Amino acid sequence: MPAEEVLALPATWMRGGTSKGLFFRTGDLPAESAARDALLLRAIGSPDPYGRQIDGVGGATSSTSKVVLVQRSRQPGCDVDYLFGAVAIEQPLIDWSGSCGNLAAAVGPFALQQGMLEDAPADGIAQVRIWQANLGERIIAHVPMRGGQVLETGKSRLDGVAFGGAEIRLDFLDPAGGARPLLPTGRVRDLLRVPGLGPVEATLINAGNPTAIVAASALGLAGVELPQALNPDVGLLARCEAVRAQAAVAMGLARDAPQATRERPATPKLALVAAPVGYAASDGRAVVAEEIDLLVRMLSMGPFHHALPGTGAIALAAAAALPGTLVADCAGARGG
Template sequence: MTAFVAQRPIRALYMRGGTSKGVFFLPEDLPADQNARDAVLQRVMGSPDPYDKQIDGMGGASSSTSKVVIVGRSTRPDCDVDYWFGQVAVTAPLVDWSGNCGNLTSAVGPFAIHRGLIDVPADGIATVRIWQANIQKRIIAHVPMRGGQVQELGDFELDGVTFPAAEIRIEFLDPGADDGESGAMFPTGNVVDTLNVPGVGEVVTTLINAGNPTIFVHASAMDLHGVELQPDVNGNAALLQRFEAIRAHSAVVMGLAESAAYATEKRQHTPKIAFVGKPAPYTSSSGKAVTADDMDVAVRILSMGKLHHAMTGTGAVAIAAAAAIPGTVVADVLGGARTGIRFGHPSGVLAVGAEAEEGADGWVVTKVTMSRSARRLMEGTVWVPEDIG
């Protein structure tokens, strides 16, 4: 007979942020040891799951819904809270802490307020200064308040999210600054690089560190148009293998992985890879007609080996940064650099803006702005077996 093992409760908050959702924790609610913590977080989400469903956990069996966040008071004088993001692999025993989630960033400020980590005004806008510990970057969230509570409901509509909510404005500060790990905004020193990828051949890329390390390629280089939806890409195993070969090879070129095999096995969350095409009409995943006039450029991004259903928040940061700098793949498709653009993604259109300037050492992006929304979905405790962690 199997020995009896009890379960233990862990305080948590389940939140949607942007087009993602995840389980949020305070640092003190999780084990201090990293291995024990990761084991607990995998069990919370129901990973690793060979059935690819995460039935026995909180995860939703996609990169957008298998996420965890830890937020605590910051020791930095220029920030209010520290924020760690973990991408939990669905089928593999892995929590990838290598990058940020720009979508869940929009829920960090509200979470900090819900948990009483900061003092905020009863009404108006609460300014929350966030230190993103994964990528060593500062982010400012502007959270609406009403009657001493976070205003969660409103009329702001975000393509990829079914219901409207209150708008949260996000500012990503110096997203391309050298963080010591990802390196300079353009790690090769070039705005474009032609890479010879084993098994694929020559591919023109922009390798950029902004938001998260990101690789941009022309849609045409992948025999695509840039307006594809998930079924067009995720059912094509050969195409996904080509994307992964480029992504893994680029990770080595960017100094992020010791080998392509390491990038595929241990660094699945970053770098991201995106493909860019000219504006063209398509029907979004919700059935809404998107016209060529609605956008300046069409962009699709892959996350954890699959086409994302909308756009990652950090992908939007990278798009804005690359669009503002002449010569990049994004600027090339745009027909020239722009500091504010609308791009089409599988769920609709998103507007982003960047502040960029050219200095003695090249181009610098000082700020990227966008709007998102966030909402509490459930509050209470999650349960894990007592012998985990």
């Protein structure tokens, strides 16, 4: 690239929960959306027909191909605005339709490191009031401070992350509120008519992110399979996408299934659920049925997710509280 075409921009590569993303101050990017997205795509390394994002900072998974834009907020009672983009790996697309609950944990530290809060304590816990701009929701991050700096080290552990770190607690305020109805169809269960599969029962819910929940058995799965065994099955991924796309139409998020696949691969999320049984986790650890209430495997931007999206946990918890949903029935299957 000629020297005159090189553009230097400040950015921070950060982990939040089980995800990583490239963080920017909103004002450092072009205001026009097409120019902004083109720059962000190039920084991450998309589109990459090889699916590796070698010429960019992306990690070639849905959990590591993400961008976050943060700025001081004009929303009453909020400190910063948080805008999230899910970057497709092989397509020139950034889906701005949803949020990332894991990366929300890094928004507070980024804002503090960038000096966006003027009254943050030098020691103790800084409360960062976040406006989640994609969905119009509020989050409060509780960020530990020491000596005027964000505390990064600690003993807090998280499944899916190899090392411990400082604990950052998040309060999602009314994640099923706002302009979106909790049940977009008004029903706890809907019947999706999916080409190639026929009728598939689903719970469609707006909480955290728009999410479609179906029984793992509807896709021929037991619910204990790991992503490394599932993702090579392109036929299974295609069937899951067909379900997700029909759910998008039923939820009023797309006019038809092709548009859902083409324009908004990030939402709705798709969760496959089953009643609790024992299984082996990705790290080989044995998990017994008595330790859990529900088996869940979710998909993100096409493939199966390596962990559980933070917004997915919110959607599942909300569904579990509603009698008659697939989650409530699965979680109550053992009589707990």
